[in-house]
Structures are given as C-alpha cells and as structure tokens.
C-alpha cells in the first residue's frame with residue numbers, strides 16, 4: 138500500500154473542506170474554504186489546494202469520497218457517503234473511544250452514535266430549519282454586529298444570561314432586537330443565544346442517548362462559550378478536535394481508504 | 407403493467423355514466439357499494455396543491471384531510487353518488503360534519519363508524535349492525551340490495567385479497583419483479599380502479615419461480631401512506647428494497663391470513679374486518695402492533711424500519727413514540743421521516759435516508 142493517497146471532500150453549506158491521508162491513515166493536508174454559490178467549483182479549488190499543500194499531484198490520489206450536502210456535485214470523486222457516516226468515522230479516527238458524535242454544522246446538526254470501529258449505529262438530525270446550527274449563530278452575529286469570534290466568548294461579566302426562549306432563528310432574532318432595545322448587555326445576549334443552541338442540541342441528544350466519549354465536530358465547536366455550556370448540560374468533558382470543521386472530510390478520506398482496502402480483499406469481479 | 411392515472415380514469419368512468427362514491431380513507435364496506443353498482447373511489451391523493459381547503463381548516467390538520475377537502479371543493483364533476491366518511495380519526499369525522507353541515511355539498515354525505523377495539527362479542531355485533539345500517543341507507547336511495555350481487559362482490563373482494571396476499575409474500579422473499587415504486591403504485595391503484603380492473607391488473611403480476619437478485623439492503627416501512635414516489639425511486643437507486651410494510655394504504659388492508667370463500671356476505675365482511683392487521687386508527691393494542699411489526703421484520707429479513715409519519719396524524723403519533731422506543735430497544739435500526747405529502751424530498755431527508763441505508767449496508771457487509 139505504499140504511495141497510495143486518499144481524500145475526503147466535504148461540500149457543506151458554508152464551507153468546503155478537504156483532507157488528504159496516506160495509506161497508513163496519516164493526515165497529510167487539510168483545507169477549508171467558503172463554499173460560496175458553486176459547490177462543484179469550491180470542491181475543485183479546495184481539492185487542488187489540499188493537494189498542493191501535501192506536495193502531491195491529482196493523479197496519485199487513489200480514491201476520493203465526496204460528502205456533505207453538495208456531495209453529488211463532486212465530479213472527480215470515486216464514491217460518495219453522507220456526512221453522517223463521515224463524521225462518525227472521522228471522530229473515531231481522532232478519538233477512538235468516541236461513542237457519540239455531536240456535529241453542529243452550518244445548516245444542520247446531528248447526533249450520531251458509533252460503535253468501537255467508528256461505524257454508525259444510530260443518528261438523529263435537526264428538522265428542516267436553522268435552529269441549533271451555525272446559520273443561527275451567523276444571523277445573530279449580524280444582528281448584534283459582532284464577528285463569530287466575539288460570539289464565542291464564554292460569559293465573563295457579572296450577571297445572568299439574557300433569556301432567549303425561542304430556538305427558531307426568526308423568533309430568536311426578534312427576541313434579540315427587543316433585548317437590544319432594552320439595553321441588555323451584549324455579552325448576556327450572546328450567552329442566551331449559546332444557551333438556546335445548547336437546549337436544541339440537548340433535545341436531540343436526549344432522543345438517542347449518549348454512549349462512550351462524546352466528540353463535538355463542525356465549525357461551531359470553535360465557539361468556546363457554547364462548549365462550556367454544552368459540557369455543563371451534558372455533565373461531561375467533550376473531545377474537541379483541533380480542526381472540528383474538517384472531521385467530515387477526514388472521515389471521508391478514511392472511508393475511501395477502507396473501500397480501497399476491501400476492494401483488494403474481495404479482488405476484481 | 408400500465409396503471410391508468412387516477413384523475414383521468416375516474417373522469418372517464420364518470421363520463422361513461424358510472425355511479426361513483428367519493429370515499430375517504432381507509433376502511434369502509436366497499437363490497438356493499440359494489441353490490442349497488444357504485445364504484446368506491448378514494449379521494450385522499452389528488453390534487454397536489456391545497457388552496458381552497460385552507461379556508462375551512464385549521465393549520466394543524468393533517469394534509470390528507472386537507473387534500474380530501476380540496477378534492478371535494480375543486481373536482482365536483484367526478485363524484486356523483488355522494489361522499490362516504492369512515493371514522494378513521496377525529497379529523498376525518500369532523501371533516502364529514504363540516505362537509506355536510508357547513509360547506510354544504512349538493513351530494514349526500516354518509517358516515518361509517520368503524521368499531522375501535524379488537525374482536526369480541528360487542529365489537530362484532532356493533533360492526534354487523536353498522537353494516538346493516540349502511541345497507542339500509544343505500545337501499546333508501548338505490549332500492550333493495552340484490553343478495554346474489556352482494557355475494558358476488560364479496561367473492562371478488564376475496565379474490566383480490568388472495569392475490570394481494572400472494573404478492574405480499576412474494577415481495578418478502580424476493581419473488582417479485584417489481585421495484586419499490588412499481589409495487590406501491592400497484593398497491594395504491596386499488597384506491598380508484600374498478601375492482602374488476604384491479605383484479606385483472608393483479609393477475610398480470612409476475613411471481614417468479616426462483617428468488618430474484620437479493621437487494622443490497624432490506625427495509626420495512628410503517629405509517630399511513632407509502633413514501634413519495636421520489637423517495638421510492640431513490641431507494642431503488644440505492645439498491646434498498648422495501649420487503650414488508652405496515653401502511654394504512656398498504657398491508658393494513660390485507661387480512662393477516664387467508665379466509666374461506668364467502669358464503670354469507672355479512673359474516674364474511676365481519677370476519678374480514680377483525681382479521682386485518684393491528685392499526686392505530688382502530689384503537690389497536692400497541693403490543694399486538696409491535697408483535698406484528700417484529701413478525702414481519704423477521705419474516706422479510708428486513709434490517710431496519712422506516713416510519714413515514716404524516717404531519718399532525720394523531721392516531722399514528724400516539725403509537726409512534728413507543729413503537730420507536732421499543733424497536734430501538736430490540737436493536738432494530740429505525741428512521742422516522744415526517745411528511746406533509748410534498749412531491750419532492752428535501753436535501754435533509756435525502757441525507758437522512760441515505761445515511762440510514764449506509765447503516766443498513768454496514769449491517770450486511772461482511
């Protein structure tokens with residue numbers, strides 16, 4: 138298996154991520170770029186850039202798994218797998234004792250249960266709205282005129298978090314407007330928003346339960362305030378990958394590697 | 407196998423002078439209607455877009471009730487013998503009252519209050535009683551019932567059941583050459599085809615001598631209606647076969663086991679009603695339904711079960727939570743989709759279905 142390389146290309150609603158690994162599973166490079174309006178173009182650009190970073194050429198990549206909502210648009214992929222399976226496998230690679238993955242993505246959130254090999258056992262996904270997703274935070278950041286980093290700080294001033302009772306993006310935004318009108322400190326509103334997402338995620342976790350260690354993936358895992366609140370709510374310490382956004386792509390690369398290995402075991406038909 | 411389009415078929419029938427009763431789902435004495443030469447056409451599917459009905463119904467009413475009312479308001483030229491509202495759920499019962507008293511359609515509106523509960527002396531007596539009452543209300547309009555026609559209608563129904571049972575069995579064991587989309591199109595054709603036309607369609611179904619190619623994964627579905635054709639085609643594309651179902655518009659209308667050919671129509675219809683599979687709309691026992699589901703999962707070797715739940719469907723939602731909990735407890739993979747009978751699958755539902763099939767594929771991979 139020397140000189141074999143595998144890639145995962147995750148075309149998400151907000152970002153397109155690529156991971157490249159070698160035959161042993163060692164990570165060689167990763168890229169994250171905004172998806173923009175054209176998923177297939179974003180996939181090409183991100184893939185080229187990851188190849189360059191790994192100092193490889195396109196031709197040497199043995200197998201490529203496309204994943205994410207735009208998985209069907211990756212013409213150069215050799216296979217496609219849902220982001221749900223990919224996040225399970227990716228989280229398992231990074232934290233082998235993971236039994237539950239919480240993925241808070243740009244457009245949707247998922248809770249995935251996996252076995253000791255990273256194979257999916259069960260999952261749940263949020264409904265057809267942006268509640269409890271990265272999109273929710275983006276909308277609120279705009280409304281509060283904060284950047285996403287500022288929106289991620291844990292509560293560090295005196296006082297309670299502002300009560301945001303709605304998990305719906307539209308209603309929560311109106312609540313934020315009212316709170317701003319009442320001169321509620323922005324930090325308290327931020328904390329209230331983080332709590333609102335945590336409550337939404339909690340209801341999903343409650344529907345399928347927690348097994349083993351819990352790994353948090355997706356861009357929202359960068360939000361420190363939310364992580365603190367989620368850990369508090371779940372009563373445990375979360376595994377946070379160094380690059381939570383690329384876990385799906387990493388899982389995709391490993392799935393491509395597994396598929397290649399099993400095709401060798403099965404032999405040609 | 408050519409299956410005519412529901413609306414065009416019914417329009418042609420109406421134009422030919424056929425008496426047609428618009429029937430709401432799901433269980434009603436179709437044989438009695440046939441005996442009066444009335445065609446029972448179920449009106450829960452077309453039309454797609456709901457415009458007029460929303461003016462009369464709350465937003466939290468299921469889309470089947472809305473579609474049915476839309477049909478009643480928008481297609482007055484097809485149905486000519488009246489409307490029949492079985493007591494499937496409170497929403498349909500209320501719709502019957504609304505159509506009769508508030509909306510004021512010109513055709514007669516009939517109701518049929520199915521017994522809730524399982525087989526016992528009281529429920530069977532009650533069922534016979536409402537059958538006879540319904541017969542009387544038909545006789546008041548169409549004259550005395552001809553006993554030989556009633557028996558012939560039951561014989562036809564018995565033949566249809568026998569074919570459906572054989573087809574169901576063939577599907578479980580991969581002896582059917584129909585894919586998911588074709589299979590459910592065939593099942594749903596009974597909602598609007600004349601029984602004789604439907605029987606000849608069933609007679610054309612090819613049951614293989616040897617099992618065909620095994621699907622990549624096997625799935626059971628439960629709920630009211632089968633998944634939308636787009637989902638069925640997507641499952642076909644993925645190589646997943648729906649090998650068994652527990653759908654109100656599917657197997658819940660087929661007796662659990664073969665019956666003797668009818669001799670007395672009333673006895674036959676009463677016996678048939680009580681050997682239908684357990685159903686949330688008949689207030690069935692949940693343990694019995696669980697047993698039924700597990701039995702079919704095992705018999706068909708289904709690896710997982712998909713619940714396709716119609717939004718705001720009270721009877722199904724009552725059962726659903728406990729069913730899922732128990733099945734998950736038995737390690738059956740379960741996926742629930744909530745549908746408003748949209749014609750297209752959302753990207754999220756597509757991902758859900760695909761991820762679920764990946765889970766099933768993992769279960770069968772070496």
Ligand code: SF4
Nearest residue numbers: 468470495716719720
């Ligand atoms: S879907 Fe449910 S609520 Fe709607 S008509 Fe059918 S049984 Fe009644």
